[in-house]
Amino acid sequence: MQPFDTHEVRNTVAPFENINLYTADPALQEALLREGGGEAAASLESLGAELGKAETLDLARLANLYSPTLHNYDREGHRIDEVEFHPAWHRLMALLIGHGTHASPWQGGAGAQVARAARYLLFGQVENGSQCPVTMTYASVPALKQAPRIALKWLPKILSNQYDPRSLPVEQKHGAIIGMGMTEKQGGSDVRANTTRAEPLLSAEGRALFGDEGEEVFRIVGHKWFFSAPQSDAHLILAQTDGEGSAGLSCFFLPRYLPNGERNAIRVQRLKDKLGNRSNASSEVEFTGAYGWLIGKQGRGIPTILEMGSHTRLDCVLGSAGTMRAALTHALHHARRRVAFGRPLVEQPLMQNVLADLALESEAATAFAMRLARCFDQSSDPAQAMLARLLTPAGKYWICKRGPGFGAEAMEVIGGSGYVEDSPLARLYRELPVNSIWEGSGNVMCLDLLRALSKSPEAREALAAELAEAGNSDTFFVAYRSTLLADLAQQQTPDEFGARVRAERVVLAVQAALLLRHAPEYVSSAFVASRLKREPGGAYGRLPSGVDCEAILARALVE
Ligand SMILES: Cc1cc2nc3c(=O)[nH]c(=O)nc-3n(C[C@H](O)[C@H](O)[C@H](O)COP(=O)(O)OP(=O)(O)OC[C@H]3O[C@@H](n4cnc5c(N)ncnc54)[C@H](O)[C@@H]3O)c2cc1C
Structure with missing residues (x-):
């Protein structure tokens, strides 16, 4: 140090960037394969590398810092109503559309919804505003097919992987x-x-x-x-x-x-x-x-546009799962490197509890979202369509509702530096409430779940079949499942007052079933212990003792 240097900058953490977002996430890779999207694995690996580049991640910062401007008139006074965007926005849109995130399932192929879901989930870790027009475009296709002559003219343009922002016929x-x-x-x-x-x-x-x-x-x-x-x-x-x-x-x-x-x-x-x-x-x-x-x-x-709504709601689930995953990875990357009281944060027991709790939430959200995407791939099977009818509103409620608290907790892991705009956590946190509000706000989703239960007993049967796949080895899960199914059977007369609790339990049961079937035992047992044996509380970091936090955190982010 020179005599007048005030201090040495140390114990700070370089940004989480230049990492493959796909290979860093074993839970996503496993979900892709088991839900039928395996053919896309290689392309997702290269997409994960592209999205994780510092340059790509910076597009998100720029597109949000320089938000769009409306021009109602041109210089001669003609009404134009044009919106001007920063070039970073156009690059993000070109990436999303270039990778077919706006339309690939409508071009056919096995597991196309699942593959797209994985892509969307990865993009959710980069930038969320550009996901909105991409979702609406994707969701418009089933509705447009009800107007064959419009479809004939427009679908070739909608299905094209070329992003064309020009304001032209x-x-x-x-x-x-x-x-x-x-x-x-x-x-x-x-x-x-x-x-x-x-x-x-x-x-x-x-x-x-x-x-x-x-x-x-x-x-x-x-x-x-x-x-x-x-x-x-x-x-x-x-x-x-x-x-x-x-x-x-x-x-x-x-x-x-x-x-x-x-x-x-x-x-x-x-x-x-x-x-x-x-x-x-x-x-x-x-x-x-x-x-x-x-x-x-x-x-x-209403039924015509609801064709759109079920797909936009799937994307809200995927979007929140992706944004939570982004918040988790930034937090965990930081905690592995930042030292306090002589040890990295990630080695401190109470911080391990917080981070492992976040990791469980993120893995469960990913597993649920990818399973739901498979229902959309298999929607010609009535049981899968019924399951989607139930899980779409329930998941849209619970997974999106978990987002803001998750974002706040991840921000706190980074401390004060997480709260300032230099950190992506501030932006990620601001993104998280919107998925719960638009496309049917939380209460509306819970009421929709009750409607599905009261109108279609087959929906409950489809849920029972899905939960049965988890077998009977975890006795606590078995008891939770039978109490839930008995309670849902009584919803022929919907109990609006208690609808949120029911939606939450439906999602928790499906998440637990998926983790019991497919995740390592240290993940599934911790999930059951923290979400079924006790009701999830307002804060993260409430895992009971005995949970293998180190194993959970090693799996959560492969750096
Ligand atoms: C960033 C952003 C972009 C948007 N973009 C679009 C868009 O492109 N197109 C579009 O059409 N909309 C868009 N929306 C609007 C959004 O879909 C609506 O705000 C949302 O559907 C809620 O409607 P509302 O605001 O009128 O609230 P209200 O309908 O007044 O609802 C207010 C609250 O009451 C609750 N509620 C309603 N009915 C009941 C009930 N029976 N029992 C209990 N609780 C109930 C709701 O869950 C909600 O929490 C956008 C919203 C945002 C924030």
């Missing part, structure tokens, strides 16, 4: 992305409260006109209070129609550009100033006579 583009708009000021969860109206465009003789997109065309007047990715090439929205015998909400396809090349009348009022997800543009819009093409039947808008 779709005919001139190499790829397209799709958004969705349901939420209005007066009601989001209860979409029946929507006031946006759609009037059929009739010929002089009073017959419905068919526009260039091929389906029945309507004019739309109204608004949406949340309308993410307004730069999308088209949106699916809900609006009220008065059709004879089919009044109610209908689903419409609103392209950004009309077949004549003019901009559709979708006015972007402003961009939301959000807690997190700042790289992603979420807007408020008004439809001032926008043209929309009917998707599905008039008055059947």
Whole structure:
């Protein structure tokens, strides 16, 4: 040291970067193979290396630091409603779309949903805002297939792996992305409260006109209070129609550009100033006579758009599992290197308890999310479809609900440096609540679970069959399983008041069953001891004594 140097910088930890995010995660690799996505293993390995590069991880920082800007008018005063993004956003989008995360399952192949789920989970460890438009595009495909002529024209662009951010009519583009708009000021969860109206465009003789997109065309007047990715090439929205015998909400396809090349009348009022997800543009819009093409039947808008909802909810589960995994890896990387009171943090018993508890939560979330993705791969099997019907809302509730507390705890592992913007933990923490809010908030998901249980006894049978796979060797699990199934059988008369506890227990039972079947014994026994024998508490670090924390932590992150 020189005489006036104030101090030596030491005992600090270099960032967690330049690591293969896939090979660092044995639980994900195992889940990919057992759930049927093994063909993608090699491509995931190279994706894991690409995503873990310092340069890629820095794109996330830049895209969130320089959040999007809305330009309503061009320099001559024409209304344009264009959103400008930092180049880092476009690079992230190109990566996501280039790897098929927006559409690969619709191109076929065994285990395609599972392979995509693993990719999405890896991207969730890098940047979350760009996952929003990618999810909506992925989820739009089943709904769009209900409008064959629109599908014919648009699917080749949607399925393309070329990211094309240019603001042009779709005919001139190499790829397209799709958004969705349901939420209005007066009601989001209860979409029946929507006031946006759609009037059929009739010929002089009073017959419905068919526009260039091929389906029945309507004019739309109204608004949406949340309308993410307004730069999308088209949106699916809900609006009220008065059709004879089919009044109610209908689903419409609103392209950004009309077949004549003019901009559709979708006015972007402003961009939301959000807690997190700042790289992603979420807007408020008004439809001032926008043209929309009917998707599905008039008055059947909710079931039509719900085709989308089940897939977006799968992504909320995957997104939260990925973000929690990111928080865990940063925390564990730090704790292995930071010394306090003479020893690395990771060697201190109480810190081991916290970190191992986080690692169990992360592995269980990954196992659950990947199992759920297999239900989507096998949805032609009624039992798998029923299981997805149950596990999608339950998982969307519980796994997304675990996120914010998880993020806070991981941040605390890093201490004060975790709380500042130099650390990715601050951004990851801000991301975690949103998966619980959008696409059906927590309570709405729990009520949906009850609806599935009361309407479809087969759903409970599918759950029973899934849990039976774990056998009878763990007596505590066996008792938990039978109490749960007996309780769910009584939900023909739904108990709304207790719905959260039921959703939580459904997920915990499935997670325990998966870990008992597939994870090392030190993982499954610790999970059962900490989540079934005692109810999960508000804080992490409550593992009972006897848990093999060192083994759990060695498995959690292979550096
Ligand atoms: C960043 C971001 C982006 C978004 N992007 C989009 C988008 O692109 N398109 C879009 O359509 N929407 C979007 N949303 C909106 C989001 O989907 C809604 O905010 C969400 O569905 C909740 O609706 P709401 O805000 O109207 O709340 P409300 O419906 O008023 O609900 C408020 C609370 O009440 C609870 N609740 C509702 N009903 C019941 C009940 N019966 N019993 C008990 N509790 C109940 C809910 O769970 C929630 O916690 C976005 C939201 C965010 C934060």
